[in-house]
Amino acid sequence: MTCKQAEQIANLINARNGLLPHVTTEDVFKNQTEYLFRSIEITGEIYACVRIKKLSWYLAAHLAVAKTHQNQGNAADLLEQCIAVAKDQGARLLSCTVKAENSISKRLFLSKGFMYVNSFVNEITGNRLNVYHKDLNG
């Protein structure tokens, strides 16, 4: 990953996911091995990304698709890829958090076999987040 790609990914996540604190280019670059992304072949512009975050378990984070490339199956494909990579790395559980009002994302994760676990309120943003788990055994 180049610095320019890291910057594009940080910009995409910050524009689409509204995380606080914002994701920085430096953070993306430092954790570059954890990112999957898609770019336009000719221009190199990145339009979709996801981070496979390794904690003591695996977290699918920062899933973002540019408005220009929405509703074309990019997130569904990236999520499939994310599940395959996590499995390859020996993960048994992949989790994610989704804002409670984000019905598109909730439906997407459920359709990929994630199960609702619980919800909590992020004290910084005030957002209610739903937690989903996918069992990768078998």
Ligand SMILES: CC(C)(COP(=O)(O)OP(=O)(O)OC[C@H]1O[C@@H](n2cnc3c(N)ncnc32)[C@H](O)[C@@H]1OP(=O)(O)O)[C@@H](O)C(=O)NCCC(=O)NCCS
């Ligand atoms: C949520 C998001 C990642 C989906 O990306 P995407 O590439 O458009 O999704 P896909 O094309 O793979 O579609 C996945 C499902 O969502 C549906 N969908 C996608 N965009 C939609 C829209 N604008 N309105 C209604 N349904 C939509 C698709 O029809 C598909 O459902 P189906 O499998 O039942 O047909 C994207 O909208 C996004 O980046 N949103 C802002 C950031 C965000 O919410 N990230 C998720 C954090 S958990």
